[in-house]
Amino acid sequence: MHCQVLIAGGGTGGITLASWLRRLAPELDVTVVEPSSSHDYQSGWVLVAGGFVPMAETERSEASVMPEGVRWICSKVVAFDPEQHAVELIDGQRITYGVLVVALGLDLLWSAVDGLPAALGRHGVCSIYSRRFAMYTRDCLRRFQGGTALFTQPATAIKCGGAPQKIMHIADQQFKRRSGVGVKSRLIFCTAKSNLFPVPAFSEAMGAIAAAHGSEVRFRHDLVAVNGPERRAVFRVREQEGGQSHELELGFDLLHVVPPMAAPRVVAESPLAVNPTEGWVEVDPHSGQHLRYPDVFAIGDVGSFPTSKTAAAVRLQAPVVAANVQAVLQGRSVQGGYDGYSACPLITTDHSVMMVEFDYTKKPVSSFLVDPVKERWFAWLLERWGFPWIYWNRMLKAQPHEGAYLKPFTGLARRLGLMRWQR
Template identity: 40%
Template sequence: MAALRRLWRCHPAGMAASHLHTSSAASAKQHYKMLVLGGGSGGITMSARMKRMLGAENVAVVEPSEMHYYQPIWTLVGAGAKSAASSGRPTASVMPSGVKWVKSSVQEINPDTNTVRTDDGTEISYEYLIVALGLQLHFERVKGLVEGLEHPNVGSNYSIHTVEKTWKALQNFKEGNAVFTFPNTPVKCPGAPQKIMYLSDAFLRKTGKRSKANIMYNTSLPVLFGCKKYADSLWEIVKQRDLHVNLRHNLIEVRPDKNEAVFENLDKPGETKVVEYGMLHVTPPMGPSSVVKGSPLADEAGWLDLNKETLQHKRFPNVFGIGDCTNLPTARTAAAVAAQSGVLNKTIKQVLKKEKPDMKYNGYTSCPLVTSYNTVILAEFDYNLQPLETFPINQAKERRTMYHMKADLMPQLYWHGLLKGRWGGPAPYRKLLHLGMK
């Protein structure tokens, strides 16, 4: 139980991987031209790109985790469509060969002295720094949730330690309320909290239990989805399938012994509602990496403070960032990391040449909204929440082809394209497929 509690308190989003030939626990002071903090999707893809730009001997990655996970597939793991084992590979297998793998946790970042201190006390100095530390999950911020996750009818697709519990809870469901939540914090992959609802609905229909289920989505947000085009389609699905959406409802307590979840009404402070559940899927509150938050690199909210177009730090020009740890005003997804990686690569190349960065990140992100075991709405949009679609079709429609892209093609693109630093998002293909038009 104590070990579980430690996991919930500080579970980094960007769980990463490892490296055979050059991994070592650091002991003496070290120096690198390019130091990458974090071995999640952003850290690994940028270390692969930096290896090509600067040479492997000039690049180091600080990452404690022995395993690297393709987290987008956890939606399907929680619904029984994929195995948890298929989502992970040893960090050693994804770390670019020859790049130094410092198998430690970052304890402190000192941009004034261009140094980083790791948990074993080692000081590493750098010329340039890429921060890719992900975000942190905070299961402990919902009263009773840590205890609740030890019960058979509570799960969460947001951690490798709890995703299989979602599938067990779904299989064990007999009747009553099946409740799905979205917290009152920024989250990674903001479509995922409702994807599992649609899949659960499909599973309960398939197994003949749907008539005994009241499916409920309680979200802290004032909208079902940020980009209106896709939200309109999702509202249609919600109506057709008799799903109940309660906006501005935030989970504040789980009472596992009574199978009760307590929600606050964010529009009516002080008003709470107790919901009995037969199954509960919780998206935990999330927040910035404690290391970033405690450093001069953070904005007032604790996120890495970047220029949203160049991904260069606003105050420290030799510091850059990517992914979930940043304050970029777009949805935190692997697709966003891909698009950011291409821009960041160009930015760094120009900074090294003492040129002014001129390539601009437009906030592109993508969320394959899984709506059943064989359909997906492929949402793609920019900083302004305007659709930025790759294919010359209406992507707000449920499509079987998009499901196969999500379930079969995207994992391959991740392992063999993004993590090798060879996939910067679909922008070139979008231009081609739209015949050069917007």
């Protein structure tokens, strides 16, 4: 089987890109390989855990989001052969392509933490990084009767770098509302990193928010083991970056875990990867084109883009990658255009969000022409109602945009001769 454009993966990146390709060139032969019959709005799982939305609002069938005219092969890619311009599927079928786009996201490595798979969903061990355990997280927050609540973040890259703190702030607010009836809590955020966020201005603001809530932040604390029945968590602690480490055991009444994450093994062990350790598809950070195979691109979390792995990043990458795929098919040069934009709306209460927006400069930017390093009520309205609607009705359908979430704001920015506010 041969196709002009083969997209490996039908998640956020794959569907958004397929829609953009059909929009730019309706005559293109586009094929998506995706084994799942359902499609998730994963950013909504923290809202599910917080009790703001039902799980059903975060899921639709894969068929309902597949762009019209795109061929969907319900299967799994198990090998890449870029020298022969081909991929192999799990059933042994081999597909050749004119252009390949890898959109396989990343893998969650639950088993990398000793004892975690057996403890998840029991003993107060929960996570918003799974559809299965998001509802259990919701139950844990509601049933919490006081004590120590631990929240973790691994050393690896993760989806939405702000999400581990979102659920902590939601928990903090729920616990404090019940403090009058005897619910006394101690919240500890244990991150394997040496900061709360890779953008210094946001990291500083996040630390101030946690301190104002009374939450403890512990840096260079990497979760390595969980004993569910005894409710003990073991961390590898480094007193300073690159220094000696020791193990620390903490008891918990609630443990929210963010698992280590990595590129899918099928990518990491292929010629497409930077190397087996890094695992990500090796791409030019501005065009999305592979550095060694010009007929290969990546979009989203699986690419080596040096920015946070978010749906907002995919939304800005998609039109650039789509235009460059078309250029390769037509024998033209590819162009840059993606500036590293990413966004992690940080929920701080049930009526405020800090819009964490930035690009490759590692400086805050704003699509709304306001200082983004502040909590705002309108950003909560966007996180709760606006962004889910935008995801299903605009992003996945490749509606035109210019790097911002809402057209009225971008229109105003254009009239003022600006694209985004920059700190």
